[in-house]
Amino acid sequence: MRPEILFPLFAPVTSLKGVGPRVAPLLERLAGPIVRDVLFLKPHSLVRRTPAALSAATDGQVMTFEVVIENHQPARTKAQPLRMRVADPTGFMTLVFFGRFADQLEQRHPVGARRIISGKVEDRDFGRQMVHPDYMVAPEKRGEIPELEAIYPATEGLPARRVRTFALEALERAPEMSEWQDAAWAARERFPSWREALARLHNPETEADLSPSSPHYRRLAYDELLAQQLAMAQRKAERRKEPAARIAASDTAAKIRADLPFAFTGAQERALAEIRADLAAGERMSRLIQGDVGSGKTVVAMCAMADVAAGGGQSALMAPTEILARQHYETISGPLADHSVGVILLTGRDKGAARAEKLRALASGAVKVAVGTHALFQDDVAFHQLQLAVVDEQHRFGVAERQRLQAKGWATHFLAMSATPIPRTLELTLFGDLDVSRIDEKPPGRTPVATRAAPMTRIGEVEARLRDAVKGGAQAFWICPLVSESELIDLKAAETRAEELKATIGPSVGLVHGKMAPAAKDKVMAEFADGRLSVLVATTVVEVGVNVPNATIMVVEQAERFGLAQLHQLRGRVGRGRQESSCVLLYDPPLSETAQKRLDILRRTDDGFLIAETDLELRGGGDALGLKQSGFPDYVFADVLGPHRDLIAVAGDDARLIVGRDPELKTERGRALQVLQELFDWKAGLGLRDAG
Incomplete structure (x- = not known):
C-alpha cells in the first residue's frame, strides 16, 4: 500500500x-x-x-523596461504581425505580436499607456525589437515579473x-517527510532536507543552484540512487533465502578441463570458484560473468554445466541469435559429449520430427544441456530437471523471456554472461542485484590486433591493400557508420560501399544491415563464417561474440562517430585465431581532441575494462559507452556517467547496511525509507527488469 x-x-x-x-x-x-x-x-x-533603460538594450539578452506605448501598426494581411512602437526617455523599440488577437491587444494596451515589458531583445536591420514579450503589465503590477x-x-x-x-x-x-538519509552522511555532505532541496531546485537564486554538483541537487540524486540500490539489495537478499539444489564440483568437469588444449587463466579459475561456491550453497545463484571478447566465459560456464549434469540436473544456454547459439554449441558440445554429457541445439529452424525428438530427449532427461535461441522457452519445451539457466548478452532479451526460461525449472540457478565491459564505478547501477565475476585476463597466445588510424582520404589505398589481402585468402569486416537520421540514407551509403568493394575485390563481398530479416542476416553471416564471402560490409555493429577465426582485418569508416567501447567491441571481431590481425580506423579530419584521445587509447591497449573506464573519463554528452543498450537505468536526477558517479558506491554500501540491520524496514529510518522507495517507484521498475 x-x-x-x-x-x-x-x-x-x-x-x-x-x-x-x-x-x-x-x-x-x-x-x-x-x-x-x-x-x-x-x-x-x-x-x-534586471530593469534597464532602452538605450542599454542588448541583442540576445532578456531585459526589462518601463515604456510608454506610442502607436499601433496593425497587420495588413493575416500573415503579418501587429507591431507596437514603445519608448522611454532614452530611446524606442518595436514590439511584435503574431496571431489573431490584434484588437484585444490594442484594447488592453492603448496608445499612451505606461507598461513594464520583459523579454528577449533582438537587433534587426530595421531596428530594435522584442517578439511576444514574456511579460507586459501595468506599473502597479510590476511585482508579477x-x-x-x-x-x-x-x-x-x-x-x-x-x-x-x-x-x-x-x-x-x-x-515535509521524515528523514531517510543517514544523519552523519547528510551532515558531511551538507544536504538540506528533501523538501528544501526541491524548493531550491525550483527557485534557484544563481546559476550554481542549477548545477548537478550543488548540495541540494546531489541530495536528490543520492535519494534516487539509494532507492534503487535498496531495492536491488532487498531482492538479492530475498533470492538468497530461496532454497535451491546444492550442486558439487564434479570429476566430469575436471576431466573436460584436462582434455582442453589450454590452461585456465587465473581470472577463469577465480570465476569458476565463485560460481561453484554459489551452486554449493543451497541458495539460488544469480551471478554475472563479465569478460572481454575472447576471455573464455563460455568455457567457464561449460564447466558449471558439467557439474550440474554430473549431479543429474540439466542446463540451458540461451543466446540472442541463431549464429551465436550455433557458435556456443560448437564450442561446448564436443568436450561435453566426450564425457557422456548429451547436448542439443534448439533454434527456430528445428521443425517436425527432428524437433520432436529433441524435445523428447529434454523432457526425459536423456540430454543434459540445451543450447538455443528464443526457441528454448516456448510453451512446448519441457525439461526433466532444469537447474541452471545461462543467458548470453542478457540485455538483448526481454525480462519476461528470461523469466520464462527460468520457470522451466524449480529455483533455477541463473548465470548471465556479458562481453560489454562496464566500468567498476557503474557496475552497481546495472548489476547491484547480481553477484559479479570478472574475467579480466586474456588467454595466452592471443596475438594483439595491430590498430592504425588513417584519414578517409586514404580509403583508396586501404581498398587496394584489402584486395591484395583477400587474394591471399584473408577475410575482412568493413563497418559503415550510422551517419544520418535516415536509415534509408545510411543503407544507401553502405550499399554504395559494398558495390564499390565488389568492383575492386570481386563478387565475394556481402552486406548485412538493420533492415534485413533476421534469417537473411543470419544467412549472410553464416556464408562469411564458412569462408564463402571474403568481405562483410555491415551498417550495424557486428554481433557481439561472432567468431570467424579466419577474419583478420577490420575496417571502420568514420571511426570518430563510434563510442570507444563500441570500437573496442568491433576490433574484437578479429584476432580470434593465431594469425596476425589488423584494425584500420578511418576518420574524417580534423579530429576533435576527445576523438584523438579515443583513437590513441585504442592503439595503446586492448584491455576492455581499461577502455571502458577511459571512455567514461572522456565522455562528453550522450551515451558514448552504449550503456542504454545494456539495460541502463533511466534516472531522473542522478547522472552516474558524470558528476554523481561517486555516489553510487556510497548508496550501494548504505543499502547493504540497511538490509543487514533492518531487513523488514521496521525502524524509524526504515519506515522513512519505505516512503522513499514508493516515491521513486524503483521496486516496480526493477520488477519489470528483473532477470530472475
Missing part, C-alpha cells in the same frame, strides 16, 4: 490548476502522468530580469512559463 503522505504526489496531472483535456497530454509528454513527475521536472536555465526566473522544458502548445506554474504548484503539494 502506498503511504497516504504520497497521495497528493501520485494524483493525475489533471488535478493541477489549469491542466485540462488540451494541456494534459502535452504536460504528460513533457513530464509524466502524475504530479510527482511534474515535481521532478528540472529547470534548465535561469533568467535574470520575477527578477529571477527558472526556465523549464517546453513543448509546442505549452510554453516554459506555464510549465513553471505547474511545477511550482506541484512543489506546494510536496509534503
Whole structure:
C-alpha cells in the first residue's frame, strides 16, 4: 500500500490548476502522468530580469523596461504581425505580436499607456525589437515579473512559463517527510532536507543552484540512487533465502578441463570458484560473468554445466541469435559429449520430427544441456530437471523471456554472461542485484590486433591493400557508420560501399544491415563464417561474440562517430585465431581532441575494462559507452556517467547496511525509507527488469 503522505504526489496531472483535456497530454509528454513527475521536472536555465533603460538594450539578452506605448501598426494581411512602437526617455523599440488577437491587444494596451515589458531583445536591420514579450503589465503590477526566473522544458502548445506554474504548484503539494538519509552522511555532505532541496531546485537564486554538483541537487540524486540500490539489495537478499539444489564440483568437469588444449587463466579459475561456491550453497545463484571478447566465459560456464549434469540436473544456454547459439554449441558440445554429457541445439529452424525428438530427449532427461535461441522457452519445451539457466548478452532479451526460461525449472540457478565491459564505478547501477565475476585476463597466445588510424582520404589505398589481402585468402569486416537520421540514407551509403568493394575485390563481398530479416542476416553471416564471402560490409555493429577465426582485418569508416567501447567491441571481431590481425580506423579530419584521445587509447591497449573506464573519463554528452543498450537505468536526477558517479558506491554500501540491520524496514529510518522507495517507484521498475 502506498503511504497516504504520497497521495497528493501520485494524483493525475489533471488535478493541477489549469491542466485540462488540451494541456494534459502535452504536460504528460513533457513530464509524466502524475504530479510527482511534474515535481521532478528540472529547470534548465535561469533568467535574470534586471530593469534597464532602452538605450542599454542588448541583442540576445532578456531585459526589462518601463515604456510608454506610442502607436499601433496593425497587420495588413493575416500573415503579418501587429507591431507596437514603445519608448522611454532614452530611446524606442518595436514590439511584435503574431496571431489573431490584434484588437484585444490594442484594447488592453492603448496608445499612451505606461507598461513594464520583459523579454528577449533582438537587433534587426530595421531596428530594435522584442517578439511576444514574456511579460507586459501595468506599473502597479510590476511585482508579477520575477527578477529571477527558472526556465523549464517546453513543448509546442505549452510554453516554459506555464510549465513553471505547474511545477511550482506541484512543489506546494510536496509534503515535509521524515528523514531517510543517514544523519552523519547528510551532515558531511551538507544536504538540506528533501523538501528544501526541491524548493531550491525550483527557485534557484544563481546559476550554481542549477548545477548537478550543488548540495541540494546531489541530495536528490543520492535519494534516487539509494532507492534503487535498496531495492536491488532487498531482492538479492530475498533470492538468497530461496532454497535451491546444492550442486558439487564434479570429476566430469575436471576431466573436460584436462582434455582442453589450454590452461585456465587465473581470472577463469577465480570465476569458476565463485560460481561453484554459489551452486554449493543451497541458495539460488544469480551471478554475472563479465569478460572481454575472447576471455573464455563460455568455457567457464561449460564447466558449471558439467557439474550440474554430473549431479543429474540439466542446463540451458540461451543466446540472442541463431549464429551465436550455433557458435556456443560448437564450442561446448564436443568436450561435453566426450564425457557422456548429451547436448542439443534448439533454434527456430528445428521443425517436425527432428524437433520432436529433441524435445523428447529434454523432457526425459536423456540430454543434459540445451543450447538455443528464443526457441528454448516456448510453451512446448519441457525439461526433466532444469537447474541452471545461462543467458548470453542478457540485455538483448526481454525480462519476461528470461523469466520464462527460468520457470522451466524449480529455483533455477541463473548465470548471465556479458562481453560489454562496464566500468567498476557503474557496475552497481546495472548489476547491484547480481553477484559479479570478472574475467579480466586474456588467454595466452592471443596475438594483439595491430590498430592504425588513417584519414578517409586514404580509403583508396586501404581498398587496394584489402584486395591484395583477400587474394591471399584473408577475410575482412568493413563497418559503415550510422551517419544520418535516415536509415534509408545510411543503407544507401553502405550499399554504395559494398558495390564499390565488389568492383575492386570481386563478387565475394556481402552486406548485412538493420533492415534485413533476421534469417537473411543470419544467412549472410553464416556464408562469411564458412569462408564463402571474403568481405562483410555491415551498417550495424557486428554481433557481439561472432567468431570467424579466419577474419583478420577490420575496417571502420568514420571511426570518430563510434563510442570507444563500441570500437573496442568491433576490433574484437578479429584476432580470434593465431594469425596476425589488423584494425584500420578511418576518420574524417580534423579530429576533435576527445576523438584523438579515443583513437590513441585504442592503439595503446586492448584491455576492455581499461577502455571502458577511459571512455567514461572522456565522455562528453550522450551515451558514448552504449550503456542504454545494456539495460541502463533511466534516472531522473542522478547522472552516474558524470558528476554523481561517486555516489553510487556510497548508496550501494548504505543499502547493504540497511538490509543487514533492518531487513523488514521496521525502524524509524526504515519506515522513512519505505516512503522513499514508493516515491521513486524503483521496486516496480526493477520488477519489470528483473532477470530472475
